[in-house]
Amino acid sequence: MGAMLTYDSYIRSAFQPISDQYGIPLTTATVNEILKYSRPFGTGLVISGILVMFASGFQLLACCCQSRTFVFGYVIFLTILIAMQVIALGVYFGERNLMTREAGNYIKQGIQDYKQNVNATSVAVLQLIMPAYKCCGYNGGSDFQGSPFPATCCKLGSQNCSSSATSQNSYTDHGCKSMFDVYALASIALLLLQALAALLGLINLTFAC
Known part of the structure; x- marks a missing residue:
């Protein structure tokens, strides 16, 4: 999952059907803007996954070779991994908005640009995000009061939704x-x-080795 959020090829394949259906250009600039906000989540998952993989390797070598060096290496990787979890949990429960603030502000900018009829990348990103995740605006459809209701906020096959x-x-x-x-x-x-x-894995290492 983490790797998917870091590659433009995955973003293109995920949003291409929506682009074709609604006629929204899926330009390089649009893909790069989506990656700008999805990549930090993906990178964090990839890094933690790599740490788990290395830790598992050290665990296996420690059991097979009965080596304190490998046990020490395993403990180091495990400590780093746990520290990452503590930091992530602290951020999530202490300042939850910090993780999503920039992406949220970009969506709000897209809404403002849409209401002002500005042909901006933020509008294209907004129009792709809403049908993909079945959401509308930032807080809801009321964000578009005073402007034409976006067709991308409508469910497939719905009648008279925009009006x-x-x-x-x-x-x-x-x-x-x-x-x-x-x-x-x-x-x-x-x-x-x-x-x-x-x-x-550490518990298993303790009893197995």
Whole structure:
């Protein structure tokens, strides 16, 4: 999952169907803007995954070779991994908005540019994000009051959505802010699972070796 969030080829393949359906240009600038905000999450998951892989390797060598050096190496990698989890948890529970603030501000900028009819990359990113994650605006459809309701906030096959948006024919009740929160929580959960796997490996090493 982490690697997927860091490569433009994955971003293109994920958003190309939406681009084709709504006629939104999937330019290099648009892809780069999406990567700008998805890459930090992906990079964190990749780094922690690599640490788990190296720690597992040291664990295997420690058991096979009965070497204190490998045990020491395993403990070092495990310590680094746990420290990452503590920092991530501290950020998430202490200043949760820090993890999603920049992405949220960019979505808000896209909304403002859309309302002002500005042909900006932020508008294209916004139009791709909303149908992909079934959300509308930052807080909801009310963000577009005074402007034409975006077709990308409408559910597929809905009738008269742009002129009369409801919770049945659109995503007007689901702001994209909640999507950012879900992704932040999912990233933390994956990091915790990796730390748990490493801890179980340490327990196994203690009894097996």
